[in-house]
Amino acid sequence: DLKRNDEFGTLADSLNHMASTLRADNEKLKMLNEKQSQFFADITHEVRNPLHTISGALEMLELENLQPEKKKQYMVTAQKQIKRVARLFEDIKTLQRYDFDESFISRKKIDLKQLVVEAEQAYQPIAQKKGLELVAKNITSCKVNADPDKLEQVLDNLISNAIKYTLQGTVEVGFEMKDDVVEVYVKDTGPGIGPEHLDRLFDRFYRTDKARSRDKGGTGLGLSVVKGILNAHQSDIKVESKVGKGSKFYFRLPTLD
Ligand code: ADP
Numbered sequence: 001d002l003k004r005n006d007e008f009g010t011l012a013d014s015l016n017h018m019a020s021t022l023r024a025d026n027e028k029l030k031m032l033n034e035k036q037s038q039f040f041a042d043i044t045h046e047v048r049n050p051l052h053t054i055s056g057a058l059e060m061l062e063l064e065n066l067q068p069e070k071k072k073q074y075m076v077t078a079q080k081q082i083k084r085v086a087r088l089f090e091d092i093k094t095l096q097r098y099d100f101d102e103s104f105i106s107r108k109k110i111d112l113k114q115l116v117v118e119a120e121q122a123y124q125p126i127a128q129k130k131g132l133e134l135v136a137k138n139i140t141s142c143k144v145n146a147d148p149d150k151l152e153q154v155l156d157n158l159i160s161n162a163i164k165y166t167l168q169g170t171v172e173v174g175f176e177m178k179d180d181v182v183e184v185y186v187k188d189t190g191p192g193i194g195p196e197h198l199d200r201l202f203d204r205f206y207r208t209d210k211a212r213s214r215d216k217g218g219t220g221l222g223l224s225v226v227k228g229i230l231n232a233h234q235s236d237i238k239v240e241s242k243v244g245k246g247s248k249f250y251f252r253l254p255t256l257d
Pocket of ligand 1: 157161162163165166188190191192193201206207208209213214217218219220221222223224247
C-alpha cells in the first residue's frame with residue numbers, strides 16, 4: 001500500500017507539472033496572439049493613411065484645367081506614398097523572417113571597412129542635398145563574422161534615420177576596436193531623443209513624433225528591423241541621446257583575426 005501511495009504521489013506530481021506547463025504555454029500563446037492582432041491593426045492603420053493620400057491626389061489629377069505645377073505636385077505626392085507602402089511591406093517581410101526563422105542570416109567573414117565606406121558613399125548625395133556633412137571616421141580594416149546584406153541594411157536604416165531627423169550639422173559613421181570586439185556607431189547632431197522614449201524606441205511602429213516620421217516617409221519599423229537583425233547576430237542595438245544635442249546608435253560584434 002505504501003508503494004502504491006508513492007506511485008500515486010509521483011503520478012499526481014507529474015500531472016500537476018503537466019498542467020502548469022500547459023497553463024504557461026496557453027499564456028504564451030495568448031500573448032503571441034495579442035501581439036499578432038496588434039501588429040495587424042498597426043499595419044492596417046499604416047496602410048490606410050497613404051492610400052487616402054494617393055486617392056486624394058488621383059482625384060485632383062482628374063480635374064480639368066489643372067496647372068502643370070499642380071499636376072506635378074500631385075504626381076510626386078502619389079509616388080512618395082506608393083514608395084512608403086512598398087517600404088512598409090519590405091520591412092514587414094524582414095520582420096516576419098526573423099520572427100519565424102532564426103536562420104535567416106547567413107554569416108561569412110567580411111571587412112567592416114568596405115561596408116561602412118560603401119554606406120557612406122551611398123548616402124553622400126542625400127546628405128549633401130540636405131546641407132549635412134556625412135563622414136566616415138577612422139576607417140581601417142576590421143574583420144567580423146556577419147551577414148553582409150543584413151549588416152548593410154542595419155547601416156542603411158541607422159544612417160538614413162540620422163539624415164532624416166537631423167536638420168543641420170554632421171552625421172558620422174564609424175567603428176572603434178576594443179580588445180576582441182568592435183563597436184560600430186552612427187552619430188548625429190540632430191534633435192536627440194527624450195529619455196521617456198528610450199524604452200520603446202525599438203518597438204514596432206513606435207515613433208517619438210508620428211506626424212514628423214510619416215511626413216518624412218518613415219514606416220516606424222526601421223529600428224525594429226535593426227534590432228531583429230542584430231539579435232540574430234547575438235548582438236543588440238544601443239542608443240545614447242541628449243535632447244537638443246544629438247543621438248548615437250551603436251552595436252558590438254566580436255572581431256576575427
Ligand atoms: P521611422 O520610420 O519612423 O523613422 P524607426 O523605427 O526607424 O521609424 O525610428 C523610430 C523613431 O525613432 C522615429 O520615428 C524617430 O522618432 C526616432 N528616431 C530614430 N532615429 C532617430 C535619430 N537619429 N534622431 C532622432 N530621432 C530618431
